[in-house]
Amino acid sequence: MKKITVYGSGCRTCANTKDLIRQTAEELGVEVDIEEITDTAEIMSAGIMSTPGIALDGEIVHAGSQPTREMIAGWLGK
16 A cells, blocks of 8 residues: 655645545555645645645655646556
């Protein structure tokens, strides 16, 4: 199971990012545990300067925009 953390304020783009990750994982048959961090101090301490930010298994893989399905599939190893 992949652990994915979405860092953001809870805005529409962050919510859409979380939904897109969940949908893509389901389509690929990959189990994911998605956590959302909305606390500004935690976001900053993770090194995210622009949201949404995404970490996969603790490693930041993206920040500043909604990722594409292709990007997500690459992170999930498909």
